[in-house]
Amino acid sequence: MLDAAFLVRRQQPGLLLSALSYTGGLAFGLAVSAMLLVQAGVPASALVDEFLVAAFLTSDGLSQTVTAALPLILVGLASAVATRVRFWNIGVEGQLWLGAVAATWVALHEIGPESMRLPLAFVLAALAGSGWIAISLVLKQRWGVNEVISSLLLGSVAFLLVQHLLFGIWRDPANSFPVTAAFPPASRFSALGWGQLHAGLFVAALIALAVWFLLERTRAGFYADAVGLNRQAALATGLPVRRTLAGLVLLSGALSGLAGMVIVSGTEHRLNQAVGNGYLFSAIVIAYLARAKPFWVVVVALALGAVFTAGNVLKVFYGVSEGMIVLVQGTVLISILMAQFFSTYSLNRPS
């Protein structure tokens, strides 16, 4: 007779076990995705070619992968930072739009001397992003409004604001199309001469390093973990809970805003209605897969950049639809999340 078994949460999953369950989930997710793609008419040999060779091993593919990964790193960090203190920032896209609007304002209205345009856009984009999430933060701290709802809805408000600007003062004066004029050269990140890669690379790298240092090496990072793990306990021990929470949430908004700035100043060189689409989903995927660890955010963002590069190839040459690409992302994500179950819990039989 089978005795009842109990699931027991492990105090601290071993490193080997974590690694095994993670790679196992990844392998399972990739295998299922491969089956889906083969089913959709992509030859099996092409999968290896496109994913591995095209996305990482060719110069063009790698530059595309890295370029696509830059804003992903920033939104991934934004989501990770908020997740650390258990604040669900579902408004990443809204803060990104606000950051893009701030950067566009500096560029189009030629604010300040030319050499200061990018630094100014950087600061304003960060402020705009944190300003936008500050609304959700205040609503939560003052009146206990659920941040999932408020930040998500504020995302839609931000998009409507962008539409208002694009169909109003910022539309193309020649034909009324809802696209701004191109940014002057002073407001563009300079190209690095390798594909579309631009100086935003250094911005993203420095920010990632700074966030890593903050979360893993400073007292504030330690407080953040304490607040995230158990807010009541943190309060009881006298940690500055409100300040830590507010600081990290505002940082999360700032990072999203900077992602918007990196997109419009780095690759688009103008504001249009498409620049922010899809980053919310990507941000959550990255933060989850990286378990909110800054170093892994960078790794996962690069991997997701590769999925975009490879996905583009699949779309262009094999007629695979956009939905299929999202399905692959979702399959990999859910496989890894399920696999974490095995490292988080152990199966105990009563003896």
Add this chain to the structure above:
Amino acid sequence: MTASTNMQRRRKCLVAITAALLASAATGAHAFTLEGPPKVAFIYASSAQDGGWNEALEAGRKAVEEQLQVPVAVTENIPEEATKLRAAIDLYVKRGFNIIVGTTYGYSAPMAEAAKAYPNVAFLSASGTENGPNMESFYARTYQGWYLAGVAAGQATKTKKIGILAGFPVGVVNWDINSFALGARSVDPTIETVAVFTNSWWDPVKEGQVAQAILDQKADVLATNLSATSALDAAEKAGVPAIGFQLDMSHAAPKTIQTSVVFRWEQYLVPTIKEIIDGNWKPEEFGAFEGLDKGVVDLAPLGPSVTEETKAKIETARQAIIAGTLDPFQGPLKKQDGTVVVEAGGKLDDAALWSMDYFVEGITGTMPAKQ
């Protein structure tokens, strides 16, 4: 693209950027030559079978494939973002594709950058705004077709009130609405046109609701400037004459359809791509911008309820537009609020057409504020 808008831009560029642009503009005088066998690729922002804009271009693509016997590849769902579009273009060029056709205005600027990077590849940009030695934007003078549709509507209305729904207030949409109203008023100057923007290019449910709202205002002719057929469904149900756009939409309103203003992109794409292949293509400096005369814009076959008198009036107007004796926007032309746009005897140039941001006299509806 138009002469003076482009010149304004060019002037700005000349001041702002360098002589490099001048040099590349100068080479535009020579015919463009392809390297290697011709391989064509079409890139769409959404599904090619959207029932409207993309599908009309897709019909042109099929004609290119059949009539010119060249391989034509298709990619769908590439968003209007520079990085994503450029990645797709790079992939095609790397694999030997040398004629790239983009299908939305949102591709225009990134395509122009790609055109500079790949001078031996030909770029055609539908409803685009950029041109160069190896790039041409193309659109159609759709307002000419809408004028004829307006004549049909003016003939059909009894309440002297007609309706049209459209997507966004951009120049190329505003001229359709205005020309439609002017066509109707050429039949009877008391006719009022109700115009409503849905603020979306494709939203069948909302379009159905807006169509019903227009019918509730006692409009007895309904036209759609969009890709879905919801407005025609509503018109058919109410027994009200209907006018479609982009493709022949008669299937949605078989009884009450008057006509549809349609694109026939093959009239542009087949000869242009043939020129590119033959090595005698010279991109228009300000873009290809054809109308009824070349057949790039046309009317679908008139519906069963259209009278002989109406047919004759449409035909007269068509011949006059083709001959150049009639221009929908010839003076005297007044805005909605009564201010004069064009004095008697004058007409609008292309730059003024593209930047049209007002309704003409006789239209009820609100144009979103400019500032």
